Amino acid sequence: MRRNTCVIAGGGPAGAMLALLMARAGVEVTLLEKHRDFLRDFRGDTIHPSTLQILDELGLAEEFHRLPHRKTHRMEIHTDDTTVPVADLRRLRSKYRYIAFVPQWEFLDLLTTAAGRYPNFRLLMEAEVLGVIREGDVVRGVRYRDPSGEHELRAALTVAADGRHSDVRRAAGLVPVEHSAPMDVVWFRLPREPADPGETFLRISNGHMMVAINRESYWQLAYLIPKGGFETLRARGIEALREPVAGLLPFLGERAGLLRDFEEVSVLSVALNRLRRWHRPGLLVIGDAAHAMSPVFGVGINLAVQDAVAAANLLAGPLAAGAEIPESLLARVQRRRVPPTAVTQFAQRVVQSRLIRPALSERARPVRLPRDISRLPLIGFLARRFVGLGILPEHVSSPVKSHQV
Template sequence: MTRNTCVIAGGGPAGAVLALLLARSGVEVTLLEKHADFLRDFRGDTIHPSTLEVLDEIGLAEEFHRIPHHKAHAMAMETDEGSIRIADLSNLTGKYRYIAFVPQWDFLNLVTTAAARYPGFRLVMNAEVHDVIREGNAVRGVRYRDPDGEHELRATLTVAADGRHSDVREAAGLVPVEHGAPMDVVWFRLPREAADPEKTFLRLSAGHMMVVINRETYWQLAYLIPKGGFDALRSRGIEALREPVATLLPFLGERAGLLPDFDHVSVLSVALNRLRRWHRPGLLVIGDAAHAMSPVFGVGINLAVQDAVAAANLLAGPLADGAEIPESLLAAVQRRRTPPTVVTQFAQRVVQTMLIRPALAGGDRPVRLPRDLSRLPVIGALARRFIGLGVLPEHVKTPVRSHRV
């Protein structure tokens, strides 16, 4: 059995960023990631201005921008009747006025490499957390297994950042409230050619929705289907997926035939939920483990990072000083992050109800919107701030108390 000041289960954006912020503040922290690497395709990877500002505040923005990426300065929706501009981020206040599309594994490698420069940080891969250690009503660490067997890691604070299917959350007896989603998402990719459009956009037609993401050398495509509808889609054969690509995106018509079979797609079962309570004595839950977000607006990573920053701002000092963490301080993290979570999920539910559900149902005109929402005086400003910065953007306030190795 070993001991740390803080153990974090889950090496996604929330866990990785929190581990970095704590390590640079002098906290001994172990990050446990159940996979052997971060190379899992079709994960959320839209880095919004709020997260770019966080990277800037901790000195990683320049390094981040050396990673190959695509910048989107606006969000648009293409319908059968023409284009609708939803938000123009070029008018956003602040240093960063675009969304950066970066594979999530590159983002996580950047963050964990930066964390490894501090002596208090330890990353353990292939470490599957399956239970928590309890002392009375308090959580005092985790039990995990890796290729060497079973292990126990005790800690002053345990953080569950292990995603929407969190094992730590389940072991602690915390159950999220489900708010529902009318869709699942089928992810796949097709080659991109030089003459193709540059922009990333949403393609909408009666009965069909597809997100089209420019990855420079290929297109990452997300085809929305009715909730639980993948088995029915698959039973119709791969042409049932090729056909809407060719119909919605004529420039990809011939390349749609390059999608060989359903073994080359990934299915996201969309969930929208959140915990009523994000904590137990000795335990804090953040990111998707605390609130699974719909892919609407693509803000999941950014909400997770904001959770991590808020948690570090409140907890890094007491943890570095070796103090016990009262549950009231963990409750303060939840109070800080609940309003932006609730507002964002409410907006996602509105879009799901008013746009996605009718569109997938196949109405004649699934959407009726002005051609340029970004120019509407109030709506345009609210949309670019909401998408770019979120409801309550966090800023790094933790001091650097540890020298790099």
């Protein structure tokens, strides 16, 4: 049985960022990731200015920008008749005025490689959490399984950052409050050619919605379908997916034929939920494990990273000093992060009910939007601020005590 000051379950954006910040502060930290690597396609990978600023504060901005990435300065909606600018980040008051599209595995490799430069960091891959270790009412670590067998890892603080289907959250008896979502998302890719449009955009037509993300050499496409509608779509055959691609994006008409079958797509069952309580004695829950976000606005990664920074700002110093972490301090993390999470989810629910649900309805009517949302007084400012920086952007204030190797 091994002891650590902090054990983090889940090597996603929240877990990897928190592990880096804890290692940097001199905390003995172990990060558990149940997969063999981070290489999983069609994961969220929109890095917004708020996260770019955090990377800058950590001295990782230059290293990040050496990764293969695509910058997007504007968010647009394309209807049957026009193009509607929604948020122009070039007018944002920030050092970084764009969204960077980077494969999530590249982002996670960046964070874990940076954490690995500290001798007090340990990354365990193929380590699946089986449950938590308890001393009375206090969580004191986790039980996990890796290729060599089952193990126990004790810790002063356990952090659940293992996603929307969190094993640690379930073991601790924490159940999120669910909010309905009207859609699921079918993800797939098609080749991109030089003459194609340059920007990433949302395409809306009666009964159909599709997000087109420019990946330089290919398009990453997200076709929105009514909630629970994938089996119906599959039963109609692959032509039922090719047809809306060609109809919504005529420049991809011929390339839609490259979709051979549904084995080439990935389905995201959209969830929107939030825990009432993010903590137990000895345990903190952050990121998607605490609040599953809708893909609306593409802010999921950035909310998770903000959670990690807030947690490190409050907890890294006391943990590095060997202090016992009272549950009241864990509650402060929740109080800090609930307002931006709740406001963001409320905005997502409004978009889902006012725009997405009607657009996907069988009786969908033509969508009516202002000509340029990005330039409307106050609304344009709020749109770029909300998308770019969020409601309560965090800044790194956790201590630096450990030396890199």
